[in-house]
Amino acid sequence: MERSMKDQTLDAFVKAFGGPLYDVSVWFAPGRVNLIGEHTDYNGGHVFPCALTMGTYAAVRRREDRRLRFYSTGFPEEGIIETSLDELVPEERFGWTNYPKGVIKMMADHGHPIETGFEMAVCGDIPSGAGLSSSASIEVLTALILCGLYGDLESGGPVRLFRNNDAGNPKRLRGEIPGKEIFFAAGISREDIARICQEAENVYNGCSCGIMDQFAVTFGKKDHAIFLDTAALEYETVPVRMDGHAIVITNTNVKHKLTDSKYNERRRECETALSVIRRRCTPELLMSLSAVNTLLYGESYPTVIRGLCDLDSALVDAMAEKWFQEFPEEERLKLIKRMRHAASENERCKQAVRALREGNLTVFGILMNASHISLRDDYEVTGPELDALAEAAWEVDGCLGSRMTGGGFGGCTVSIVRNDALERFKEHVAREYRDKTGLEADFYIAGIGSGPRKL
Ligand code: GLA
Numbered sequence: 175m176e177r178s179m180k181d182q183t184l185d186a187f188v189k190a191f192g193g194p195l196y197d198v199s200v201w202f203a204p205g206r207v208n209l210i211g212e213h214t215d216y217n218g219g220h221v222f223p224c225a226l227t228m229g230t231y232a233a234v235r236r237r238e239d240r241r242l243r244f245y246s247t248g249f250p251e252e253g254i255i256e257t258s259l260d261e262l263v264p265e266e267r268f269g270w271t272n273y274p275k276g277v278i279k280m281m282a283d284h285g286h287p288i289e290t291g292f293e294m295a296v297c298g299d300i301p302s303g304a305g306l307s308s309s310a311s312i313e314v315l316t317a318l319i320l321c322g323l324y325g326d327l328e329s330g331g332p333v334r335l336f337r338n339n340d341a342g343n344p345k346r347l348r349g350e351i352p353g354k355e356i357f358f359a360a361g362i363s364r365e366d367i368a369r370i371c372q373e374a375e376n377v378y379n380g381c382s383c384g385i386m387d388q389f390a391v392t393f394g395k396k397d398h399a400i401f402l403d404t405a406a407l408e409y410e411t412v413p414v415r416m417d418g419h420a421i422v423i424t425n426t427n428v429k430h431k432l433t434d435s436k437y438n439e440r441r442r443e444c445e446t447a448l449s450v451i452r453r454r455c456t457p458e459l460l461m462s463l464s465a466v467n468t469l470l471y472g473e474s475y476p477t478v479i480r481g482l483c484d485l486d487s488a489l490v491d492a493m494a495e496k497w498f499q500e501f502p503e504e505e506r507l508k509l510i511k512r513m514r515h516a517a518s519e520n521e522r523c524k525q526a527v528r529a530l531r532e533g534n535l536t537v538f539g540i541l542m543n544a545s546h547i548s549l550r551d552d553y554e555v556t557g558p559e560l561d562a563l564a565e566a567a568w569e570v571d572g573c574l575g576s577r578m579t580g581g582g583f584g585g586c587t588v589s590i591v592r593n594d595a596l597e598r599f600k601e602h603v604a605r606e607y608r609d610k611t612g613l614e615a616d617f618y619i620a621g622i623g624s625g626p627r628k629l
Contacts, residue, residue, distance in 0.1 A: 179231050179297060180629050182247070187233035187295035190245035190254055197235055199323065203315035203353075203626035204229035205300035206307045206390035207423055207588050208579045209399055209414075210538075210545050211523030213553055215384030217444055218405035218481020219520035222527055223386055224414060225394020227621035230298040230311040231629070234319050236290060242278075243293040244271045248302060259291055264378050273309050274316040276378030280370045281320055286362065288324050301616070303429030305580025309379070310387035313371035318353055318626045321360035321367075353392065353626035365407060368392045382441045383581075394625035401527050405480045412527060414622055419535060419574065421620040422591050424567070424603060426559035427613055428584035435583040440555065444482055444516065447498075447509045454497045455479050463489070482516035490517050515552035519545060539575025539590050543568060546577035546587075555582030559611055563587045566606035570599045588620070 180200050187198055204225035211221035237243075240259040246252070248270070255271045262279040264272045278288065300308040357367050371388040375381050385404055393400050398411040414421075457477070464475035467486070476484045494510040501509065522541045529537035546564045550556040556564075560578040564587050567576030572595025579588040591599045600617050607615045 179299065183231040183233045183295060183297040186245065186247050186297055187235075187293075190295050191235065191243065191293045198233050199235075200231060200233045200629045201315055201319050201322065201626070202229055202231050202629055203311045203318060203391055204394045204623050205311050206387055206394070207421070207586070207620055208386065208390070209421075209588060210519075210526045210542055210577070211386075212519060212545060212549055212577075212579070212582075213440065213555065214483050214516060214520050214523060215386040215402075215404040216382070216441055216481070217448075217483045217516040217520075219403075219483025219516060220523040220527075221386045221390075221402050221404060222399050222412075222523055223390035223402075224399040224620075224622045225390055225625055226300070226306065227623035228299045228306070228618070229623070230296060230300065230308065230315050232297075232312075232315055232319060233295045234292050234323060236292050236323055238290060240289075240291050242271075242275070242291040244274065244296070245294070246270060246296040248296070248298060259288065264380070270312070272379055273312045273374070276374030277313050277316040277371060278320065279378055280374045281317065284366075284370055286320070286360070288320060292319075292323070294319070301425055303585070304425050305578075305582070305585025306423070307387040307391060307580070309375065310371060310391045313374050314353075314367065314388060314391040314626050317367045317371055318356055318628075321362060322356045322628055325356070325360040356626075356628065364392050382438050392625060394623060396624045397622050399530075399622070405483075412530060414530065415533065416590070417533065417535060418594075419590050419592050420596060421622075422589045422596070422599065423579070423618045423620050424563050424587045424589065425616040425618070426563060426584055426586065426607075426611075427616060428557075428559045435581060436555065437581050437583075440512065440553065443509060443512050447513050448479070448482055450497060450500075450509075451479055451482070451485065451513075454493075482513050483520035485513060485517040487514060487517040487521060490514050511552040511554070515548045518548055518552075522548075535574055535590060539573075542575030542577040542588075542590065549578055549582060553582075557583050559584060559607075559613065560587060562607050562610040563603060563615060566603040566610075567591075567599065569606075570595060570602050573599055 183200055205228050206223045206225050208223040215221050242257045244255045252269055262275055300306050302308045357364050368388040372385045375383050395411045399414050400409050401412050402409040467475045490513050498506040522545055526538050526541040556578050564576045567573050567589045572592035574590040576587055576589035579586055604615050
């Protein structure tokens with residue numbers, strides 16, 4: 175599979191830029207699917223994504239000058255997009271190349287500039303705009319290439335083009351080099367790669383996304399999901415044992431574009447709510463809450479509210495009406511709903527991870543359904559297509575749970591389906607979806623793959 179995508183990528187390179195291939199290398203970064211914990215990452219909560227075996231491939235050759243030349247088989251009509259290291263400003267005419275260019279710019283801003291350009295041919299099997307992080311995938315892929323190609327790892331020589339190389343002399347590395355070593359040999363940690371790529375999305379591409387996607391792509395581990403506490407940036411990898419079930423991704427085929435969607439609006443609403451909460455949650459109140467929480471759950475309450483996910487959903491239900499009196503009714507109800515989602519989704523995410531660790535897929539599935547309902551009713555980011563898919567999935571005997579995944583407003587759902595119910599699931603969901611929306615859905619069985627690497 176990977177082998178043939180590698181060949182296709184090399185073919186695309188030759189077609190676009192010509193041979194020979196002796197100085198062309200091929201790199202890969204996965205896409206991701208989030209199992210649960212949605213719209214929690216920018217609210218200081220937990221997420222539980224995994225990297226996919228689907229991803230983005232790039233064949234790359236360094237140039238002697240400062241030109242950058244890009245070609246993507248996903249956008250053949252755009253042909254070769256020509257630009258340069260002196261043109262690292264986001265512009266619509268640069269299309270998809272704003273993602274790799276954003277990473278080059280952010281790496282430079284963080285003290286890791288490159289001095290010469292490259293040509294890059296990109297191929298991929300992640301459907302774009304489907305909420306499976308094709309953009310984070312190309313961002314992390316670019317960062318990997320910058321570290322690997324410009325770090326001169328192959329020659330075993332010193333990292334030449336990186337100014338901040340505090341990792342000492344890189345080891346001579348051959349063959350399949352895991353992303354971790356490439357990043358480390360270039361003097362940058364994987365956490366920093368995820369942050370720099372997130373910044374490329376936030377600052378260069380105008381989407382105020384959280385860190386989940388870039389983190390999941392960078393830290394991907396085969397057959398594991400990543401339980402990430404986004405406030406502390408601490409994570410654990412958890413084995414995903416499916417016990418006769420498959421993870422099914424269903425595509426609405428309605429493209430979502432986060433910058434166009436209400437994503438940034440949701441972030442602003444959460445910030446407004448948080449500023450009120452911070453004012454209301456005095457240190458005295460937090461101390462008494464902590465005492466109650468310790469008594470009831472054996473867990474102390476945070477002493478500072480870092481994000482809406484630090485709130486307990488029972489507290490939101492009890493106090494929010496009173497705390498948000500200063501807002502007109504409509505606004506007040508909206509803010510309370512957003513908070514309720516953030517708090518409850520964070521709780522569901524932690525419970526779901528516990529259930530998976532205990533091998534209880536049934537509970538995991540129930541929590542997925544509840545997550546969708548909360549995203550639909552409280553956070554209002556689903557829309558008719560995602561709702562049609564999830565609701566059809568819930569009707570299938572053998573489907574343990576189904577929910578929208580990613581930013582929402584189109585894109586995909588993720589479902590857990592018993593292997594012997596797969597065909598029935600696809601038939602029923604496809605039919606219901608067609609009847610309700612007039613659209614065709616696509617189905618993929620998700621393989622959980624490892625992180626970025628050189629092929
Ligand atoms: C998008 C963003 C992520 C996250 C999800 C929602 O995928 O890029 O940071 O906020 O939406 O969970």
